[in-house]
Amino acid sequence: MVLDCVVIGGGPSGLNASLVLGRAKKNIVLFDENKPRNAVTYESHGFITRDGIKPSEFKRIAKEELRNYPGISIQNHRVIAIIKEKQSFIIHTDEGNSYHSRKVILSTGLKDVLPRIEGINNFFGTSLFNCPFCDGWELKDRALVVISENERAFHMTKMIANWSKDLVVCTNGRMIFTEEQKELLTKKNIKVIGDEIEILQGKNGHLQTIKFKNGKEIEREGGFVTTGLEQASSLAQTLGCAINQMGGIKTDNFGRTNIQGVYASGDISITSPAQLIIAASEGSKAAMGVISDLVNEDF
Known part of the structure; x- marks a missing residue:
């Protein structure tokens, strides 16, 4: 089966992107390696209705909500390679499996360098x-x-x-x-x-x-x-995504990169404050970009 989209990264951006895609009746796989940037954080703040929540609890609730949508599959594996074909992508994971998808959202985030x-x-x-x-x-x-x-x-x-x-x-x-x-x-x-x-x-x-x-x-x-920042994954660079002056991935307002079919959301762009609520909203926008492009291609 050819998926509509794969989302790589299970932080707030990838989780919210998956929610929006699932609600649009899209068949997707969310890959979550479970190595979040905020792993050292005891509480997350600034997200209304979730102020003070533990990051692990935020993720638990999010995944529970995603399971309400039959088109969403969650895989706790690392994506090691993405091969671009003419109109789609082959995604390879560390367990040796391969997935075929029309679109890819990269929400792999950043690493703090102390x-x-x-x-x-x-x-x-x-x-x-x-x-x-x-x-x-x-x-x-x-x-x-x-x-x-x-x-x-x-x-x-x-x-x-x-x-x-x-x-x-x-x-x-x-x-x-x-x-x-x-x-x-x-x-x-x-x-x-x-x-x-x-x-x-x-x-x-x-x-x-x-x-x-x-x-x-x-x-x-x-x-x-003040920490340094570096990409948590090299997938974007390997695909040929353009990089901005801050070392993030260049995107338009709906997460589209210069590589057709590849979208980026969350901290990966390094253009906005690293807050839970902002990352989630950018995941939502990237998913809207994917849905819009899929609809236009199929209409």
């Missing part, structure tokens, strides 16, 4: 985060740190100042602020520490102390870090 600082992995997702809209409320009015080694530090610091006025910025030995930026931060009573960090210390995932290589120490209760 600064190389000892101990940082112990706190990321518990008391150190990368999205103030997702976790700013939980850290409001505390003694916070912004750890950044790149030019996004100034913007991040301004944003975090909305949730807490007790801020310290650590650049880990990098000179990333202009004189004008440093003057403005000083006026806002935000201290900038340019010394190299030796280690982050704390207990049970809760940050307590930042120790520097020159022997100095400061106490902080949590904070935010």
Whole structure:
């Protein structure tokens, strides 16, 4: 059987795309390798009716809802290759099976690349985060740190100042602020520490102390870090999808890439904040793009 679409990636984007496709009576397979970007996150926020939900519980509920639609099949396998034919695709999985589909939605997401600082992995997702809209409320009015080694530090610091006025910025030995930026931060009573960090210390995932290589120490209760981003899968590049300046996949407003029949949604495009609700909405739009194209081809 030739499927109408395969959706690769079982995050909020892929799940919502599958829902919209299933409700349009399309026969699809959702491939979920179950390696989400938010695996270290205890709670997800900012999604109305689901604020504070555990990511695993969000996924459980989503898959339960998808099973109401007979056209949706969920496979917990990794897609290792996609071969484009004239008007369709052959999808190969790690279990050795192959699927034939007219369309493909890539919702494979991104991976966060943390600064190389000892101990940082112990706190990321518990008391150190990368999205103030997702976790700013939980850290409001505390003694916070912004750890950044790149030019996004100034913007991040301004944003975090909305949730807490007790801020310290650590650049880990990098000179990333202009004189004008440093003057403005000083006026806002935000201290900038340019010394190299030796280690982050704390207990049970809760940050307590930042120790520097020159022997100095400061106490902080949590904070935010600017991470690097890289594609979690090479499938888009292998297919020849065009890449934007930020390293994401170029798409139109309905997820269409430059490769006919291939769509991308969610964090994979790196063009919008990495929030649950935004990723889900982009999955919905990509599914609408697929349905529109299938209808036009068959009409």
